[in-house]
Amino acid sequence: MIRLVKIATLCLVVFTSCEKVIDIPVNDADSKVVVEGVLKNYPGESYVKLSKSGTVYDDGGFERLSNASVIITEDNGSEFQFVEDPEEKGKYILPSFAALEHSSYSLKVTIEGQELTAISTSRSLPSIDSITYTFESFAGNEFYLPYYHSVDNGQEANQYRLRIWVNGEETEIYYLGDDQFINGQYYAAQFFGTSAQLSDTVFIEMLEMDEYVYDYFYGLSNEADNSSFAPAPGNPVSNIQGDALGYFGVFMTDTASIIIQ
Secondary structure (H helix, E strand, O other): OOOEEOHHHOEEEEOOOHHHHHHOOOOOOOOOOEEEEEEEEOOOOOOOEEEOOOOOOOOOOOEEEEOEEEEEEEEOOOOEEEEEEEOOOOOOEEEOOOOOOOOOEEEEEEOOEEEEEEEEOOOOOOOEEEEEEEEEEEEEEEEEEEEEEEEEOOOOEEEEEEEEOOOEEEOOOOOEEEOOOOOOEEEEOOOOOOOOOOOOOEEEEEEOHHHHHHHHHHHHHHOOOOOOOOOOOOOOOOOOOOOOEEEEEEEEEEEEEEEOO
């Protein structure tokens, strides 16, 4: 666990570990359907991926699942049918779809005789005010350490995930945090563990989610932590109802980029 520096002495707590995006640790049991359901506020960025897990001793990877029915329902009753991407087996999309703020969405997946359901609620749109960086020197290495600046929405409890890319390559670290110590305030936070050099392009995505999806990512970050202080392996807590693993989340997002000069 690390702390991102917070202006006015407060701080945003963030957890980091090596990221394993969809390789969810699974107890040695029968294979299960794995759901990766992502709704975002920009058209073309929402999808539902369906695969089937193996056991912890199976190195064969994940089988992508076709021929599923995937329906998203908004809290106003509107239904959206996601269809399989012809270019990627097991990925279901609706390019025109964009999630709204302060809305509840339900997922219903019918696959191989199973019905899987989940509910997730969106928060307010987050905002990245700016990106800055500082020059650092440590153990003979010189680099630039990126920061992001933002204002937390004090009208609601917020949970965040930050993703960062340097020259198009995403850092394999989980940056997670809530607003327990920064509620309603302006803050600046460092991406410890990520470095850049002159002329590098840094791209940041800020994702706000409900507490159930946050708990899933927090559990997943612990599973990916190989340190001696990590908890014993187990399956991350899922918000999917049915005999399945994974998660379904609605993410309000903002992005920003900068070139190190």
